Amino acid sequence: MRVVIAEDSVLLREGVQRLLADEGIETAAAVENGDELLDAVIEHKPDLCVVDVRMPPTFTDEGLRAAIECRRRFPGLPVLVLSQYVEERYAVELLAGGASGVGYLLKERVADVKEFVDAVRRVADGGTSIDHEVITQLMVRSKKSPVDKLTPREREVLGLMAQGLSNTAIAGTLVVSDGAVEKHVGNIFAKLGLEPSNSEHRRVRAVLAYLDS
Template sequence: MRVVIAEDLALLRDGLTRLLEAHGIEVVAAVGDPEALAAALREHEVDVAVVDIRMPPTFTTEGLVAAIEARQRRPGMPMLVLSQFVEQLYARELLSSGQGGIGYLLKDRVSDVATFIDAVRRVADGGTVLDPKVVSSLLDRASRRQSLARLSRREREVLDLMAQGRSNAAIANTLVITEKAVGKHINSIFGKLDLALAAEDNRRVLAVLAYLQEAPTGSG
């Protein structure tokens, strides 16, 4: 697997590089600003980019903008973005294409090495991974909206785990139910959120996006 890292803090950039390489993941470029990220993505064929949302010069949304632009140039380009805080608008922007290959983790999640490496691999494989803290914040706010009241408590639990990138088998194991039951809950979620027939992976992303579109904008 080939990875590009975009992180303005040299110490964290070096730490991410060492961590990924220690797990057999090749880092083809490690850069500190959006322009260098764009250049690296033009120069290298990569499986996933790990990008800090807040980068120079203003440290607001430069990394996010660079990630979105990269996915516009190469639809479905796998992107794992890192953020210091739960920022709903950013998560919504990333998922707006309805395509997989997207991850949003809080930076403190990097210290959980197994979780971070698993997220990198799942995003590279086209999956969608949202930090549990991000999901919790979004669902807590979104659940107050009347249009979401159609989902049962169990369906919200299933959607929470879907947003974290869990497979049906993993969801079944976590909730101690059968995979068949998980499938029924997911189909019910799709129906209640009025999601048209589409590829299964895209419908999972769109289900999460439906929550994000109901949540208020701004930081959590």
């Protein structure tokens, strides 16, 4: 796997690069702003981009904007966004273009090597990895939406789906059977009005509904 890292902090940029190298993951380029990120993606065509939300010159949303532009130019390009704080709007905006191959983690998660590397590999493989703190805050501000129809357990299952967990992993986390999880997932799809589709994966659509609720 080859990645491009976009992070203005030299310490974090080099730290992530070294951490990935220890896991056998090559860094094709490590840059410090959005323009350099786009150039690096064009040049190296990486398997994944690890991007800070806030970068020079204004330190607002340059990284996110660059990531969205990269995905516009290279549809399906996996992007894992790192942020110092929970910024809900950015998480929803990134996912609005399609939840396949996207992740949003707080920077403090990098300290948990296994969790971070798992997220890197999951997103690179086309999965989703959303920080549980982001999910928690989105739930707190949730207003009337189809998600409100879900039972507490179904919301819990959907939250774990949003983190990128498989049914088996969800079953292990909740200490229930795979069959019970499959039943909850089926109920979630039904309550959200997600009929089988050849063009969109219902799991992704359910996560989007959850994050936009």
